[in-house]
Amino acid sequence: MTDSESTDRPYGAFPVRIGFQIQPQHAEYADIRRTVAKAEEIGVDIAFNWDHFYPLSGEPDGLHFECWTMLAAWAEATERVEIGALVTCNSYRNADLLADMARTVDHISDGRLILGIGSGWFERDYDEYGYEFGTAGGRLNALGEALPRIEARWAKLNPKPTRDIPVLIGGGGEKKTLKLVAQHANIWHGFGDAETIAHKHAVLDEHCKTIGRDPGEIERSTAVGDKSPEEVGKGLLDVGTRLFTVSASGPDYDTGLLRDWVAWRDEVNAK
Numbered sequence: 258m259t260d261s262e263s264t265d266r267p268y269g270a271f272p273v274r275i276g277f278q279i280q281p282q283h284a285e286y287a288d289i290r291r292t293v294a295k296a297e298e299i300g301v302d303i304a305f306n307w308d309h310f311y312p313l314s315g316e317p318d319g320l321h322f323e324c325w326t327m328l329a330a331w332a333e334a335t336e337r338v339e340i341g342a343l344v345t346c347n348s349y350r351n352a353d354l355l356a357d358m359a360r361t362v363d364h365i366s367d368g369r370l371i372l373g374i375g376s377g378w379f380e381r382d383y384d385e386y387g388y389e390f391g392t393a394g395g396r397l398n399a400l401g402e403a404l405p406r407i408e409a410r411w412a413k414l415n416p417k418p419t420r421d422i423p424v425l426i427g428g429g430g431e432k433k434t435l436k437l438v439a440q441h442a443n444i445w446h447g448f449g450d451a452e453t454i455a456h457k458h459a460v461l462d463e464h465c466k467t468i469g470r471d472p473g474e475i476e477r478s479t480a481v482g483d484k485s486p487e488e489v490g491k492g493l494l495d496v497g498t499r500l501f502t503v504s505a506s507g508p509d510y511d512t513g514l515l516r517d518w519v520a521w522r523d524e525v526n527a528k
Contacts, residue, residue, distance in 0.1 A: 266458070266497040267473025273494070273522045274302040276478070276502035277515050278343050281322040282312035284507025289322070292510040293331055297338040299512060300519045303371065304331060305343035305502065310382045314506065317381075325350075325358055332366035341371035343446065343502065344427040348377040348388050348396060352403035356410035360418045368419035371444070372407070375427040376400040376434070397433045404441045425478065431460045438475065439464035444500065446478040451492035454479055458497050476500055485514065486521035494525065 277296045281289055293304050308324040311317060324342050331340045340362075345355065363370040376396040377383070383390040404424070411418055425444035428434040438445045438461055447457050458477060465472040478500035479493055486501075493501065501522075503515045 267471065268458075268475060268477050268499065269497050270473060271476050271499040273525045274476075274500045275300075275515070275518045275522050276303040276305055276343070276500055277301045277512075278305040278307065278480075278502055278504035279510065280313070280504055280506045281306050281324070281327060282507055283315055283319045283321075284510070285320065286322055286327075288508055288510065289327070290330070290334055292505075292512070293335060293338075295510075295512060296515065297335050299516055300523075301338055301515065302522075303339040303341065303500070303502075304335065305341055305373065306331075308342045308345045308349065309379055310386055311379075313379065320507065325362070328370070329362050329365055332362050332369070335366075335369075337369075339369045339371055340366060341373045341425065344373035344375040344425065346377035346379075346382070347374055347400045347403050348383065349386070352406035353410045355403075356407040357414060359407075359422055360411060360414050363418045363420070363422055364416070371423045371425050373425040373427060373444075373446070374400070374404075394433070397430065397437075401433070401437055404437065408441070429457055431457070435461045436464045439468055439470055439472075442475060444476045444478050446480070446500075446502070448480050451489070451496050454493060454498060455496035478502060480504065481518070483514065486518055490518075490521055490525075 279289060279292050296304050306324055306327055312319045312321050328340055359372045380390050423443040424441055425446055426438045426442040427446040429447045445461060447454055462472040477498050479498045480502050481489055501518055503518055505511055
């Protein structure tokens, strides 16, 4: 519990957790495998990758690997850390197939999968792999149609998932995305400074109120970029963020900043 908790921010009851997004670009898979093992040793709570087909920075045709086959490998290569995509692009896979893939990785990992999902945005992925890019609104509508299908498929699968697989939705759109978060997600992941995040939290809380859901059920997650805990930790903590995600790119995957965030997490949670 922290001083920032109040009845206005019931999601402040979640403990602080640290995620590490291992961006699967500009590295051989052996380097990625070593990095996820190192992250688990450091004490990270969640190891994320991303769901793209090409690098998002650096050499655009540099080394790159696919998301979900990698998550299945991580499920075998790790023991404690939760794993997931930050985030899966809904456009790239049939919703029922994605549900089955997630269920399978959930079993391989003994219940450590988080289904991170979003509507998609990187146009080159679509063009190169033959998906229709369409419009942002159309992609969000498709996500809204897919989420109930995923939930329904999980209920039909044999064997069922080992647990209620947590759903993380990434994105900050206030009219559609945050409404979908209120309806379907266990975790919301956003971007921005503390003031921006606080505003998004208020919008999400209002969507929860509209449908009669307790906003305290939804863990609030934020990307921290290259910022240290000293720079942004307290501000984000005070507005209700509890999952802080550091990212690193290949080939070196520097974990120095990650270590600082893990140490800060332990200090905050010990209070």
